[in-house]
Amino acid sequence: MVTLNIQSLTAGYGPTTIIAGASACARPGGLTVLIGPNGTGKSTFLKAIAGLIPATGSIALCGLEIPQRQRSKTVSYMPQDVGGASSLTVLEVVLLGRLRSLGLSVPAHLPTEALALLNRFGIGHLESRSLDALSGGQKQLVFLAQALFRDPDVLLLDEPTAALDLRHQLVVLNAVRDHARERGVVAIAAMHDLSLAAQFAQEIICLSGGTVVASGPAGDVLTEERLRDVYGVEASVARTHAGFLSITPLRPCA
Numbered sequence: 001m002v003t004l005n006i007q008s009l010t011a012g013y014g015p016t017t018i019i020a021g022a023s024a025c026a027r028p029g030g031l032t033v034l035i036g037p038n039g040t041g042k043s044t045f046l047k048a049i050a051g052l053i054p055a056t057g058s059i060a061l062c063g064l065e066i067p068q069r070q071r072s073k074t075v076s077y078m079p080q081d082v083g084g085a086s087s088l089t090v091l092e093v094v095l096l097g098r099l100r101s102l103g104l105s106v107p108a109h110l111p112t113e114a115l116a117l118l119n120r121f122g123i124g125h126l127e128s129r130s131l132d133a134l135s136g137g138q139k140q141l142v143f144l145a146q147a148l149f150r151d152p153d154v155l156l157l158d159e160p161t162a163a164l165d166l167r168h169q170l171v172v173l174n175a176v177r178d179h180a181r182e183r184g185v186v187a188i189a190a191m192h193d194l195s196l197a198a199q200f201a202q203e204i205i206c207l208s209g210g211t212v213v214a215s216g217p218a219g220d221v222l223t224e225e226r227l228r229d230v231y232g233v234e235a236s237v238a239r240t241h242a243g244f245l246s247i248t249p250l251r252p253c254a
């Protein structure tokens with residue numbers, strides 16, 4: 001099984017350290033949700049795992065260290081702002097400028113599979129539309145489809161449901177969770193909606209102050225005491241009739 005082990009990860013920007021010796025483990029076959037307040041470093045954590053920013057510490061898959069220069073082959077990162085998001089390299093983007101004259105031979109099954117994925121997200125009818133002519137949520141769905149289609153060993157999604165309506169939030173999180181189950185891959189998504197996180201996560205990692213302060217099943221991580229400590233809010237944590245945790249923020253702590 002391709003468990004991702006993160007040990008003593010330290011990363012930041014210039015002289016500023018944002019992630020300071022964070023350690024966590026993400027198991028394959030389900031969705032791991034990364035939570036934490038605004039600006040706490042969730043995106044930085046994911047970018048450091050993906051090898052997109054300099055970092056120290058160890059990132060290992062199945063016990064084998066993945067050197068930073070090889071991360072892009074095994075790890076796929078979908079950023080929060082999908083305005084120009086793509087997992088294509090800079091060189092590939094330039095090459096695509098001559099797409100029509102490249103004479104690419106695309107095996108017939110690939111467009112069929114890609115279209116099936118778009119249909120799963122309810123946007124198959126947009127297949128020929130230019131990206132410029134899509135709404136923010138539609139664009140997010142296209143790049144999610146690209147991320148899943150790429151089929152990496154480790155899928156990192158930065159707030160994948162932020163621009164989506166209720167139905168598409170469920171469609172996407174079901175698709176990501178099913179994908180992780182079917183392929184046995186690691187999927188980590190940063191999220192702010194804690195009730196949705198509790199519904200879909202096999203495990204939750206909670207970041208605060210540059211380190212991992214808790215990880216495990218939603219019921220262990222999402223306690224009223226932790227929400228007070230980490231988010232500075234009084235919140236009610238209850239279980240719904242369907243058996244899921246429901247988190248209701250009540251008021252900021254005094």
Ligand SMILES: Nc1ncnc2c1ncn2[C@@H]1O[C@H](COP(=O)(O)OP(=O)(O)OP(=O)(O)O)[C@@H](O)[C@H]1O
Binds near residue numbers: 041042045
């Ligand atoms: N390119 C950058 N250069 C300098 N500082 C940055 C850069 N990107 C982010 N930061 C800073 O790093 C800190 C962590 O940002 P990050 O985006 O990782 O937080 P986050 O937990 O994902 O936040 P949010 O929930 O608001 O999206 C913030 O203080 C932010 O201002």
